[in-house]
Amino acid sequence: MGLDIRYQAFIEEAGEAAERIRELISEGRFFSVFCHNDADGLSSGAIASVMLLREGARFSTRAVRGIEEILDSLPKLPEDSAIIITDMGSGYLSELRGAVGGRPLIILDHHEPVGEPDESWIHVNPHNHGIEGANEVSGAGVTYFVARALNESNRSYSPIAVVGALGDLQDKSDGRSLHGLNSLIVEDAVKLGLLEVSDDLLLYGRSYRPLHIALASTTSPFIPGISGSESRAVGFLSSLGIKFKEDDRWRVLAELSEEEKKQLYNGLMKYLASLGLPPSIAKELVGKVYELRMEEKWTYLRDAREFASLLNACGKTGKEWLGISVAMGARGETLEEAQRTLEEYRVRLAQAMDYVMREENRQELRHIVAIDGGDVIDERMISSVASIISSSNLLGEDKPLIAMASGDDMVKVSARASKKLVEMGLDLGEVMSRAAQAVGGRGGGHNIAAGAEIPKAKKALFLLEVDRIVGEELGGKV
Numbered sequence: 001m002g003l004d005i006r007y008q009a010f011i012e013e014a015g016e017a018a019e020r021i022r023e024l025i026s027e028g029r030f031f032s033v034f035c036h037n038d039a040d041g042l043s044s045g046a047i048a049s050v051m052l053l054r055e056g057a058r059f060s061t062r063a064v065r066g067i068e069e070i071l072d073s074l075p076k077l078p079e080d081s082a083i084i085i086t087d088m089g090s091g092y093l094s095e096l097r098g099a100v101g102g103r104p105l106i107i108l109d110h111h112e113p114v115g116e117p118d119e120s121w122i123h124v125n126p127h128n129h130g131i132e133g134a135n136e137v138s139g140a141g142v143t144y145f146v147a148r149a150l151n152e153s154n155r156s157y158s159p160i161a162v163v164g165a166l167g168d169l170q171d172k173s174d175g176r177s178l179h180g181l182n183s184l185i186v187e188d189a190v191k192l193g194l195l196e197v198s199d200d201l202l203l204y205g206r207s208y209r210p211l212h213i214a215l216a217s218t219t220s221p222f223i224p225g226i227s228g229s230e231s232r233a234v235g236f237l238s239s240l241g242i243k244f245k246e247d248d249r250w251r252v253l254a255e256l257s258e259e260e261k262k263q264l265y266n267g268l269m270k271y272l273a274s275l276g277l278p279p280s281i282a283k284e285l286v287g288k289v290y291e292l293r294m295e296e297k298w299t300y301l302r303d304a305r306e307f308a309s310l311l312n313a314c315g316k317t318g319k320e321w322l323g324i325s326v327a328m329g330a331r332g333e334t335l336e337e338a339q340r341t342l343e344e345y346r347v348r349l350a351q352a353m354d355y356v357m358r359e360e361n362r363q364e365l366r367h368i369v370a371i372d373g374g375d376v377i378d379e380r381m382i383s384s385v386a387s388i389i390s391s392s393n394l395l396g397e398d399k400p401l402i403a404m405a406s407g408d409d410m411v412k413v414s415a416r417a418s419k420k421l422v423e424m425g426l427d428l429g430e431v432m433s434r435a436a437q438a439v440g441g442r443g444g445g446h447n448i449a450a451g452a453e454i455p456k457a458k459k460a461l462f463l464l465e466v467d468r469i470v471g472e473e474l475g476g477k478v
C-alpha cells in the first residue's frame with residue numbers, strides 16, 4: 001500500500017525545511033529555537049535541539065508560556081540569526097511578520113494557521129495538506145519529520161515524538177491509540193526496537209510498577225480520590241479483594257489475570273459512578289500502552305504517557321530546561337530532579353483536584369460552571385486542573401468550565417468547553433476576550449480552550465459577564 005498522498009506532500013515539506021536548515025547551518029548562522037512549555041512543546045524543543053547539536057550548529061533553545069514572549073524577544077535578536085519556532089507560531093502569522101524582520105524563520109507547528117506566512121519563511125504544518133493537526137500529528141511530530149529528513153540518525157528520537165503526541169492527548173479521539181502521521185512515527189520507533197505497543201488497562205508502569213502505585217500515579221484519566229494517593233489506592237484495591245502483594249513482593253498490573261483486570265475495571269467504573277461521574281471516564285482507562293523499551297524500568301520514562309506527565313510537570317513549575325534536557329537524553333541527577341519535580345507536582349495536583357471537586361468550591365450559574373481555587377491553587381496549575389476536569393469529563397459537558405486562581409493582584413482564568421458546546425456555536429476565546437475587556441482585563445484563546453487575566457476585585461462581575469455572553473452565543477439553546 002502506498003503512502004497517503006497528503007502524507008507524501010507533508011513529508012516533502014518537512015524535507016524542504018531540512019534543506020533550508022542545512023543551508024543556514026552552512027552559512028554559520030546562530031539559531032534561536034523557541035518552543036511551548038507544555039509536554040509537546042518541550043518534546044519539540046528537545047528534538048530541534050538534538051537535530052542542531054548533531055549538525056554542529058550553534059543554537060539556544062527557550063521554552064515560553066505564550067506567543068507574546070516570542071513576539072517581544074524577536075526584535076532584540078541579532079539581525080543575522082535564524083529563528084525556529086516549534087509547537088507554536090502558525091496561529092500568529094501576521095503578528096510574526098512584524099516582529100521577525102528580515103531574519104530567516106522556520107515554523108514547525110500543528111496548530112491551525114491564521115493569516116499568511118511570508119514567502120521567505122518555511123512553514124511546516126499538517127493543515128497545509130488537509131491533515132488534522134489536533135490529533136494526527138503533534139508539534140514534536142512535525143519537528144521529528146524535519147529532523148529525520150536532516151539526518152537519518154534522528155530516528156532515534158521517534159519515541160520523544162510519541163511522548164509529545166500523548167502529551168497533547170492526541171490519543172483521545174481514537175480509542176486511546178495514535179493514528180494518522182503519528183502512526184508513522186510509532187512505526188519508526190517500533191522498527192528500531194525503541195518502542196513496544198500493547199493493549200491493556202492504562203495504568204502508568206503496568207509491567208514494572210507496584211499495582212497500587214501504578215493506580216495512584218495515573219492521572220489521565222484523573223480518578224478523584226485515588227489519583228495522587230497511594231494509601232487510598234491500597235484501600236481501593238483491598239476493597240475489591242484484589243491481591244496487590246504476593247508473599248513479600250508487590251504485584252504489577254501485567255501479572256493480574258484477565259479476571260482480576262476485569263474486576264479492577266468494573267470496580268473503577270462503580271467507584272466513578274458512586275461519585276456521580278459518567279462511567280465513560282472508565283473507557284479512557286483502556287487502550288494502547290506505549291512503552292519505551294530502552295528506558296530503565298522504575299523510571300518515569302518507561303511509559304510514554306508518564307514521560308509526558310513528567311515533562312508537563314517540569315514545564316508547569318518553571319523547570320522547562322530540566323524537561324528539555326531529559327527529553328534530549330540527560331539522565332542521572334538531571335532525571336532524578338525531574339522525577340522529584342513530577343512527584344511534588346502530583347501531590348499538589350491531587351490536592352488541587354480534591355479542592356475543586358468539593359461542591360462548596362463550585363458555583364453553578366445559568367450557563368457556566370465556575371471553580372474558584374482562590375489562594376489554594378497555584379495560578380500556574382489552574383490550566384492543568386481545568387484540562388483534567390474537562391478531558392476526564394468530570395463535570396459533564398453541558399456547561400463550559402471557568403476555573404480561577406489568584407495571583408498577586410490579578411486572577412488567572414482558564415476556561416474549557418466540550419466539543420458539543422463548540423458545535424453549538426460557543427467560542428470561548430471570544431467569550432474570554434469580551435468578558436475580560438469589560439472588567440479591564442485581557443483574554444483570548446481557542447473556541448474549546450481559552451484563558452484570561454482580570455483584576456481581583458472584578459471576579460464576581462467577570463463571571464456574570466461570562467455567563468451572559470455564553471448564553472448569548474448559545475442563543476438560548478441550553
Ligand SMILES: [Mn+2]
Nearest residue numbers: 040087139168
Ligand atoms: Mn502541541
